[in-house]
Amino acid sequence: MSNLPRHVAIIMDGNGRWAQQRGKARVRGHERGAEVIRDILTFAAHHDEIEYMTLYAFSTENWKRPKAEVDFLMRLLSRYLKKELHVYLENDVSFNAIGDLSRFSPSVQALIHDTERQTAHCKGLKHYFALNYGAQDEIIRALNSLRENQTDITKDSLSAALDAPEAVDLMIRTGGDHRLSNFLLWQAAYAELFFTRTLWPDFTAHELQSIINQFKSVERRFGGL
């Protein structure tokens, strides 16, 4: 039996380089990258085997970037959420933010929660959007929330306390680098890792399908024989 890509997670990297290669400002790459998300989510929504898709949009470390780029990304996020709501609804995709949202402005937080509320009934695909997300931060927040219960922490209780509890089957990073950059460190314990040199703005549903095809033929042993 072939593997099922139930939970696909993608590190959407390479936006800045895509723009620089074209002599444009880095932020033009972020703009184009936001449009690619629509194609990939629509593909995933209509793929029978994908139940969860987690996309890394902004890390806990990305605040270190120049203020102008961070400010642009915040405006882009607001624009994206307003513009794409109909895409979520038409494709039956629920939007779920993961990460520490408290660092966003009240208006961005309100927009995020509004998008979550308006798409909560959608059952075709559960989409996690990682915003001010870091796996170490996620695990620490989960442990702090469990500490109040005074009972022993177990693998199941910690998993359930994470922002996104589902184990990742297929982890993809675009942009050519071979690292996880603090993404889903717990959930990816037995994920199959795929790295492509394609920069995120050039990534397509066709390439995703070809990665899924390769993933399906891998022997996943989970430590057994």
Ligand code: IPE
């Ligand atoms: C990923 O693209 C998007 C974010 C991290 C917000 P980058 O902005 O990291 O693009 P490169 O890696 O510099 O090309």
Ligand code: IPE
């Ligand atoms: C990872 O990309 C974060 C996102 C794609 C949102 P980065 O570009 O921030 O990662 P590093 O700095 O190359 O590890």
Ligand code: MG
């Ligand atoms: Mg990068």
